Amino acid sequence: MAILDLTAKSSGLIRCHVCALVTPSSENHPCPRCATPLHVRKPSSLQKTWALTMAAALLYIPANIFPIMTVVQMGQGEPKTILAGVASLIETGMWPLAMIVFIASVVVPLGKIVILIYLLVSVHWGLKTYIKERIALYRLMEVFGHWSMVDIFLVTLLTTLVKMGALATIEPNRGVSFFGAVVVLTIFAARTFDPRLIWDSAHDQR
Amino acid sequence: MHGIWVQGPERVLFACHECDWLHRMPAALPEGAVARCRRCGAVLASSRPDHLVRTLTLTFATLVLFTIVNAFPLLELKLGGRETSVTLLSGALELGHHGMWDVVILVLLTSLLFPILHCVALLYVLMPMVMGYKPPGAVWVFRSAHLFSPWGMIGVYMLGVLVAFVKLSDMATVVPGVAVYALAALLFCSTAAGNALDCCDIWRRIGEVDDGHP
Ligand SMILES: [Zn+2]
Ligand SMILES: [Zn+2]
Ligand SMILES: [Zn+2]
Numbered sequence: 001m002a003i004l005d006l007t008a009k010s011s012g013l014i015r016c017h018v019c020a021l022v023t024p025s026s027e028n029h030p031c032p033r034c035a036t037p038l039h040v041r042k043p044s045s046l047q048k049t050w051a052l053t054m055a056a057a058l059l060y061i062p063a064n065i066f067p068i069m070t071v072v073q074m075g076q077g078e079p080k081t082i083l084a085g086v087a088s089l090i091e092t093g094m095w096p097l098a099m100i101v102f103i104a105s106v107v108v109p110l111g112k113i114v115i116l117i118y119l120l121v122s123v124h125w126g127l128k129t130y131i132k133e134r135i136a137l138y139r140l141m142e143v144f145g146h147w148s149m150v151d152i153f154l155v156t157l158l159t160t161l162v163k164m165g166a167l168a169t170i171e172p173n174r175g176v177s178f179f180g181a182v183v184v185l186t187i188f189a190a191r192t193f194d195p196r197l198i199w200d201s202a203h204d205q206r
Numbered sequence: 207m208h209g210i211w212v213q214g215p216e217r218v219l220f221a222c223h224e225c226d227w228l229h230r231m232p233a234a235l236p237e238g239a240v241a242r243c244r245r246c247g248a249v250l251a252s253s254r255p256d257h258l259v260r261t262l263t264l265t266f267a268t269l270v271l272f273t274i275v276n277a278f279p280l281l282e283l284k285l286g287g288r289e290t291s292v293t294l295l296s297g298a299l300e301l302g303h304h305g306m307w308d309v310v311i312l313v314l315l316t317s318l319l320f321p322i323l324h325c326v327a328l329l330y331v332l333m334p335m336v337m338g339y340k341p342p343g344a345v346w347v348f349r350s351a352h353l354f355s356p357w358g359m360i361g362v363y364m365l366g367v368l369v370a371f372v373k374l375s376d377m378a379t380v381v382p383g384v385a386v387y388a389l390a391a392l393l394f395c396s397t398a399a400g401n402a403l404d405c406c407d408i409w410r411r412i413g414e415v416d417d418g419h420p
Pocket of ligand 1: 017018
């Protein structure tokens with residue numbers, strides 16, 4: 001029998017991220033139960049999260065500059081970006097829809113990028129305060145992260161349905177691809193970030 | 207220094223997935239109990255009575271509902287004597303006509319393939335387990351299920367359908383198809399299945415038969 005410290009890491013134990021088994025093991029050794037390679041912390045978590053977050057931030061620019069769809073009604077209509085789409089929803093009085101699309105396509109992805117950068121910087125600086133707040137931000141990101149896919153699903157549904165020839169048609173535009181890439185990158189970025197790093201800096205203080 | 211003794215036969219060692227704090231917990235929690243991390247409050251485990259049968263039933267229902275969702279249109283649009291409709295699959299494939307195959311793949315994976323594979327993987331592991339034996343390759347299959355689960359986005363898709371419905375009601379007659387109701391039921395069943403599933407217990411069972419690991 002061994003005496004254990006407060007955390008798995010400081011006790012020389014590793015928690016398997018797939019099956020949750022806690023075993024005395026070392027980095028990269030397979031989990032005795034599910035054979036997943038074990039890691040004390042997610043490998044190169046900060047570097048990977050930085051790279052993915054920066055890529056997402058960069059692609060968010062073309063995702064907003066390029067139009068995502070074109071609504072043609074009675075021969076009239078032009079390609080619209082995400083924000084122009086929200087604006088036209090407001091113009092037609094569809095406030096609740098405008099809010100949903102705005103939150104899912106603008107607030108969620110931008111919020112995720114900002115939260116990730118803040119968490120990364122705070123870990124780099126070894127910030128020892130606001131731990132509960134930072135964990136709350138991390139959880140918020142986990143819960144709402146994938147809701148930005150709404151716009152992509154919406155474009156596929158609308159373009160499939162609205163094919164009424166001269167009366168009305170909706171066509172997808174290139175912005176969708178960029179926006180899809182942003183969604184995927186932010187999801188991967190949130191998953192490569194290891195929340196235990198937030199606690200580690202506080203634990204070192206003891 | 208706090209000394210915690212390594213697990214006895216009735217207690218298991220748990221490390222919080224968010225903060226790495228160590229806990230010694232009973233392998234089986236009393237009914238209705240939720241174990242939270244002492245340091246950060248994250249949910250470590252909760253009691254899930256009859257989880258095998260309940261998860262199996264709900265997962266099976268989800269898969270059946272998936273076939274119904276795929277067989278009928280989600281929405282139908284009527285405008286100036288013309289009619290169009292969209293199904294889960296036709297919607298996903300539509301952007302292929304515009305050369306946006308990256309989006310096609312993304313939509314196919316998140317709305318169709320990953321959710322279905324998740325159900326199939328669960329059924330493969332749970333069905334034999336209910337009958338008292340372990341299927342071959344259970345470790346690999348259950349690991350894959352763990353990988354698929356965050357990429358299934360049925361709930362988000364449902365919201366997309368509702369937004370499309372309201373948006374188009376403005377310009378034409380939109381009729382919700384059978385698949386919308388099936389999709390709502392599917393969402394309910396898959397969420398309930400997720401809440402019923404006790405991953406820890408399943409890994410314990412997989413481990414026991416595999417190599418006698420407690
Ligand atoms: Zn996990
Ligand atoms: Zn494992
Ligand atoms: Zn914790």
